[in-house]
Amino acid sequence: MKKITVFAPNVRHGGGRILLLQILNELQNKNYIQNAYVSSNLKDELSGFKGIRFNNSNLFSRALAELRLYFNNYKNNKILFFGNMPPAIKLKSHCILYLHNSLLLSKKNVYSFSIKTKIRLAFERLYLRIFIKNVDEIYVQTPKMLKELKNYNENLNIKLKPFLDNQKTNGSIPNTDQSKYNFIYPSYGYSYKNHKLLIKAWVELSKDGFFPSLLITIDKKNDKKLYEYISIAIRNHNLNIDVYSNVNYKDMQDLYNISDTLIWPSLTESFGMPIIEAFNAGLSIIASRLEYIDDLLDDVYLFNPYNAEDIAKNVIICLSDIQAKRAKNPKLKFSIPQTKDFVESL
Incomplete structure (x- = not known):
């Protein structure tokens, strides 16, 4: 049976949170979850799910979660890194990075962020550049992101993989x-x-x-x-x-x-x-x-x-x-x- 590990301890809000919950719900329904490392902010939504490991929102907690991942990964496993950040250590498992933050591909801060956000973005951009080699595939959501990522590093294995549980309900302009x-x-x-x-x-x-x-x-x-x-x-x-x-x-x-x-x-x-x-x-x-x-x-x-x-x-x-x-x-x-x-x- 297919088993997937999801690593997303830093996904807490916004569209990333919604998509992560959709993935985990589907994996739970199909009994595909090997393990899922997620933020403790999602405890209410994921109550009763199997294989969930909740993490605090800090670097130490993420590092500890990644160490657990390292000691529990096997050659035929698949790991989906859903929080934009690749693993710091090359793993035996087949690793997929779902990259859904275009700001990480920019070299400059062109928007008026707080000092704290600017520091975080600078760190995450550097981290991504150093460790992106540790994944086997990268999934993106739009042709624009695919093009930007190819310009970022033309040697990457990139695939266009959008998804969303939201069906068209009306083909005409509203009344x-x-x-x-x-x-x-x-x-x-x-x-x-x-x-x-x-x-x-x-x-x-x-x-x-x-x-x-x-x-x-x-x-x-x-x-x-x-x-x-x-x-x-x-x-x-x-x-x-x-x-x-x-x-x-x-x-x-x-x-x-x-x-x-x-x-x-x-x-x-x-x-x-x-x-x-x-x-x-x-x-x-x-x-x-x-x-x-x-x-x-x-x-x-x-x-x-x-x-x-x-x-x-x-x-x-x-x-x-x-x-x-x-x-x-x-x-x-x-x-x-x-x-x-x-x-x-x-």
């Missing part, structure tokens, strides 16, 4: 009469997600007498400064914006169902899971005119993500088209398998 929000932006508050410029675009719209409704989902606790920035802009310019905090993944579908259009101003993405979810929910999409969008979709509205006025201009075009029932209908450029198909391919 605007039933929608509460013109636009939705479900994302974390990282600087490259470009929330501040999006808010500036909404301020520009307000100056011209346009007040489209926008739903933003962020973590008010972790993104406190961003939340304050948005709140001040709402008060000062009477913006029609609601902010939801800590929305459960299962509840996101309900929010898509009351929204017309996904707006996505992010400056970089490895995958952009909400883009796929919004597409599957039948929403219109307006997004950054960047390569990661071109990788995924045709027939979407595009804007310059570095220019608030251009965002505002294209928001008006999108609104006008939706109201006139002539909105663009996005098309996905490649199929994205379900988790069960991904697991069977391991």
